[in-house]
Amino acid sequence: MARVAIMAIGSRGDVAPFTGLGVRLREAGHEVTIASHAVFEPLIRRHGLGFHLLPMDAQEQLQTRFADRGLTRMTIAVNQMIAENARPLAEAMLEAARAADVLLVTPPSWFAAVIAEGLGIPSIGVYLQPLTPTREFPPAALTARSLGGWANYRAARLLLTAGQRPFRSVVAELRTELGLPAASPAAWLKATEQRQWPILYGYSPLVVPAPPDWPAWYRPVGYLHPAPEPDFAPAPELERFLAAGPPPVYIGFGSMPVRDRDALSALLVTAARTAGVRAIVSAGWAGLTADAEDVLAVGEVPHEWLFPRMAAVVHHAGAGTSAAALRAGVPQVPIPVMVDQPFWAKRLDRLGVTPGPVPMRKLRAERLAEALRAATTDPRYRERAQALAAALAKEDGAGAVLREVARVTSGAA
The missing domain is CATH 3.40.50.2000 (Glycogen Phosphorylase B;)
Structure with a gap:
């Protein structure tokens, strides 16, 4: 069985679904740690999961910095907030990764995939929003209105590369520390595609079907849900x-x-x-x-x-x-x-x-x-x-992640 570290940065909605996944992984015999912010430690620990502290007070920063902004400005500002904390976040994620056999990476923690590469351990993208470029729809973080097939694809690709730019110095330091060659955002993105780095999307294909221009290793597998609260009693x-x-x-x-x-x-x-x-x-x-x-x-x-x-x-x-x-x-x-x-x-x-x-x-x-x-x-x-x-109710997103963890940790093709 594997030691699994889940990198969960962001608000409650970015973290809570991984408690349900963590419980399923633990029940399958894996040792599970969720690396996240201090505000979520009680939530994570009460479900019997390991906790590793990531710096950044997401609650305080969201409430004081980002009220009343437009959609695009809000997306940019959230990315900048994470970038401002990138160095201590990277150090904390590296510490958590050294005790793991496999990393589950979320979009805000994307540079944990660089850490996994440097440590020589497998990693899996487990995303709650569609980010892979497609002609079918525009990048979810920027707009809900289609830009047209070509522009939808190009805008999503630009978002993935431009979104890395605020992290360039930290990622460069990480790559040097881990003995990896330098790589531009575009080169790193291309490398992940060439090695078919898997991304499992934790939402239902009934809600967002897999676009026909996505390869098989990018796929929606069903929603990930927060772990149930069996001891909950309403006030x-x-x-x-x-x-x-x-x-x-x-x-x-x-x-x-x-x-x-x-x-x-x-x-x-x-x-x-x-x-x-x-x-x-x-x-x-x-x-x-x-x-x-x-x-x-x-x-x-x-x-x-x-x-x-x-x-x-x-x-x-x-x-x-x-x-x-x-x-x-x-x-x-x-x-x-x-x-x-x-x-x-x-x-x-x-x-x-x-x-x-x-x-x-x-x-x-x-x-x-x-x-x-x-x-x-x-x-x-x-x-x-x-x-x-x-x-x-017939879908099992967590089950799909369990199978992928088993595949990458066993070395199966």
């Missing part, structure tokens, strides 16, 4: 609220930055009342609040427990939250904020589980109320959501 006030009336809607934005949390909190309450629905508002990293008889503010509640009890789910269209709502079989109202979220919001619209996205920059109480009324009264959205949930 008494949450149980009372759920029992006091019809199913409410859930409204939450996870780790997303918010410019004015009080104004947004008030808007959400107004929208729920205008739509005539009860609501549960998740505080999230922004600290949203609610003070109304028919609206309850809650802290952290597992999505797998809460979402099936909801009439609809309003969220920021992060990959993980979108997956949780799809798995629950409930209608959704995506309100994308940054990076890949407009891409997922558009996919949800195509799947027919939402009356349509409402971008955060265009969010108004009246518009949200209209979307809530449609999501909770038009049966087509729930019917489609339930059909998709039944199909998704």
